Amino acid sequence: MKLFHFPGAPNPTRVLVFVREKGIDIDTELVDLREGEQNSAKHLARNPRGSLPVLQLDNGEYLTESLPIMEYLEELYPDPVMIGSDPLARARVREFERQVEVGILNPLARIVHATNSPLGLPARPEVAAAETQRLLNAAPRIDARIGDLPFAIGESPTIVDCTLFAGLLFGEFFGAAIPEECTNIHRWYNEFRNRPSAQI
Numbered sequence: 406m407k408l409f410h411f412p413g414a415p416n417p418t419r420v421l422v423f424v425r426e427k428g429i430d431i432d433t434e435l436v437d438l439r440e441g442e443q444n445s446a447k448h449l450a451r452n453p454r455g456s457l458p459v460l461q462l463d464n465g466e467y468l469t470e471s472l473p474i475m476e477y478l479e480e481l482y483p484d485p486v487m488i489g490s491d492p493l494a495r496a497r498v499r500e501f502e503r504q505v506e507v508g509i510l511n512p513l514a515r516i517v518h519a520t521n522s523p524l525g526l527p528a529r530p531e532v533a534a535a536e537t538q539r540l541l542n543a544a545p546r547i548d549a550r551i552g553d554l555p556f557a558i559g560e561s562p563t564i565v566d567c568t569l570f571a572g573l574l575f576g577e578f579f580g581a582a583i584p585e586e587c588t589n590i591h592r593w594y595n596e597f598r599n600r601p602s603a604q605i
Contacts, residue, residue, distance in 0.1 A: 472502075
């Protein structure tokens with residue numbers, strides 16, 4: 406298998422952190438978003454949407470969305486468990502991961518691209534304002550749910566940690582952040598970023 410990615414971009418980052426936390430030995434290849442390589446014929450043959458990450462399977466097929474890639478790898482490499490060990494635990498992990506994606510990763514990414522896009526997208530203050538409000542609404546709820554846990558949803562890393570880290574890292578790179586009063590998230594981020602998997 407081979408993972409096509411770009412370091413720092415939120416969706417590739419969460420998959421890359423997941424792979425590292427799992428200890429999966431997988432080939433990687435850079436697709437340079439700054440140079441527009443995602444729009445090349447070569448990459449569009451992998452993923453007609455032109456997005457990242459993309460996982461090339463051993464049979465030559467491709468998977469093109471972050472969560473399905475992580476779930477596929479979880480089934481291939483079930484240890485350590487990162488999407489819950491029973492049906493309810495898996496549902497809770499997926500539930501919280503979705504809340505983090507919608508409430509933190511997506512708003513931070515949209516704020517960045519509407520204010521300081523590394524891809525050179527035009528400023529869109531109305532988008533930045535709407536996504537900032539979405540972030541302000543969601544972050545305190547996520548902060549409360551994390552509480553004083555060592556990881557986002559328990560005693561060991563899950564896909565929730567991967568998604569939360571990817572969103573916060575991207576925001577940090579380009580000057581978008583969650584409120585300072587979300588102390589549990591800030592504490593979690595400062596601890597998680599020191600893990601070997603988070604050295605992007």
